Amino acid sequence: MASRVPKVRFNNNLECPVLGLGTWKSKPGEVTQAVKDAIDVGYRHFDCAYVYGNEKEVGVALTDKINSGAVRREDLFITSKLWNTFHRPDLVRGVLNTTLKNLNLQYLDLYLIHWPQAYKEEAGSLFPVDANGKLQFSNVDFVDTWKEMEGLVRDGLVRSIGVSNFNRRQLERVLQAATIKPVTNQIESHPYLNQKRLKAFCEERGIIITAYSPLGSPDRPWAKPGEPLLLEDPKLKAIADRIGKSVAQVLIRYQIDRGTIVIPKSVTKSRIAANFDVFDFTLSKEDIALIDTFDCNGRICPESSAFDHPDHPFRNDEY
Ligand SMILES: NC(=O)C1=CN([C@@H]2O[C@H](COP(=O)(O)OP(=O)(O)OC[C@H]3O[C@@H](n4cnc5c(N)ncnc54)[C@H](OP(=O)(O)O)[C@@H]3O)[C@@H](O)[C@H]2O)C=CC1
Numbered sequence: 490m491a492s493r494v495p496k497v498r499f500n501n502n503l504e505c506p507v508l509g510l511g512t513w514k515s516k517p518g519e520v521t522q523a524v525k526d527a528i529d530v531g532y533r534h535f536d537c538a539y540v541y542g543n544e545k546e547v548g549v550a551l552t553d554k555i556n557s558g559a560v561r562r563e564d565l566f567i568t569s570k571l572w573n574t575f576h577r578p579d580l581v582r583g584v585l586n587t588t589l590k591n592l593n594l595q596y597l598d599l600y601l602i603h604w605p606q607a608y609k610e611e612a613g614s615l616f617p618v619d620a621n622g623k624l625q626f627s628n629v630d631f632v633d634t635w636k637e638m639e640g641l642v643r644d645g646l647v648r649s650i651g652v653s654n655f656n657r658r659q660l661e662r663v664l665q666a667a668t669i670k671p672v673t674n675q676i677e678s679h680p681y682l683n684q685k686r687l688k689a690f691c692e693e694r695g696i697i698i699t700a701y702s703p704l705g706s707p708d709r710p711w712a713k714p715g716e717p718l719l720l721e722d723p724k725l726k727a728i729a730d731r732i733g734k735s736v737a738q739v740l741i742r743y744q745i746d747r748g749t750i751v752i753p754k755s756v757t758k759s760r761i762a763a764n765f766d767v768f769d770f771t772l773s774k775e776d777i778a779l780i781d782t783f784d785c786n787g788r789i790c791p792e793s794s795a796f797d798h799p800d801h802p803f804r805n806d807e808y
């Protein structure tokens with residue numbers, strides 16, 4: 490079954506659909522149907538992670554759709570991410586194999602280092618804490634992790650590799666050491682945090698941005714009552730009304746029209762379809778420039794429990 494989703498070309502010449510389905514917080518009991526619904530309306534790109542705890546249930550949907558002939562494996566683009574407790578080079582391959590087994594795949598299209606900072610390994614927890622509840626860190630250097638990621642490409646286990654939540658300085662270190670360049674840096678991006686400088690830095694080096702939490706992640710577990718809701722922003726609503734689209738569609742199109750990949754999450758059939766229905770319009774240059782002015786350094790995914798880790802990406806550097 491053909492899909493009308495456009496693709497971008499990575500620096501390794503492989504292609505990636507510009508719009509994918511996010512799966513963080515998608516409950517195991519909901520995500521199988523969500524992925525099937527998404528494939529039915531044309532999604533081919535799925536953003537997963539070991540830490541999301543639902544890769545098996547995503548895999549059930551992928552297997553079902555491949556076996557029924559609705560889609561071929563080679564038409565899908567599947568991303569997963571190496572969690573922070575597995576940065577030590579000798580642990581990378583094992584956890585990738587678990588992800589592949591969970592997703593029931595022979596290879597991933599893209600594997601990302603989820604965060605630059607490493608957490609204590611082999612503590613039996615993805616967020617290992619001491620007796621006082623303090624997150625336990627590891628000092629594995631992400632450059633050593635990157636070297637191991639390169640081996641996964643050479644061995645055909647993953648087609649492309651990239652990073653997530655890396656700042657400019659951290660990317661520079663990876664680029665200096667890399668024999669395989671990251672294809673993408675997956676970072677939080679939406680009108681309240683448009684990441685203009687990091688985006689320009691990455692693009693100058695052939696690294697495409699993937700925008701996470703593009704709708705403002707209203708279901709993030711740490712959301713507090715009274716915090717501004719991007720999806721209800723009156724200025725965005727005015728633009729959406731003027732062009733006859735929803736705010737969510739404007740937020741998704743904002744990313745695509747700036748040349749980024751975008752991965753909105755939903756488990757609701759009608760929203761999964763509506764979020765994909767964005768290929769019959771574009772935003773004008775003027776509207777993009779106007780939305781750019783809404784930036785207010787409004788980060789919503791700070792991973793704050795690791796803030797005192799020396800490799801935490803948002804503690805010292807401007808971008
Ligand atoms: N690399 C990283 O560190 C991170 C990666 N990510 C990735 O990015 C994805 C997207 O980000 P995420 O933080 O989940 O948040 P999003 O910005 O995608 O927002 C998801 C929320 O918006 C709701 N929603 C979806 N579509 C609509 C719509 N059309 N109208 C109204 N509400 C809507 C969803 O509800 P419902 O599901 O109930 O329909 C859900 O509550 C993640 O799922 C994950 O894959 C996210 C954070 C960090």
Ligand SMILES: O=C1CO[C@H](CO)[C@@H](O)[C@@H]1O
Binds near residue numbers: 513538540790792
């Ligand atoms: O992808 C993500 C979603 O949630 C995780 C748990 O806090 C984050 O660390 C991560 O950025």
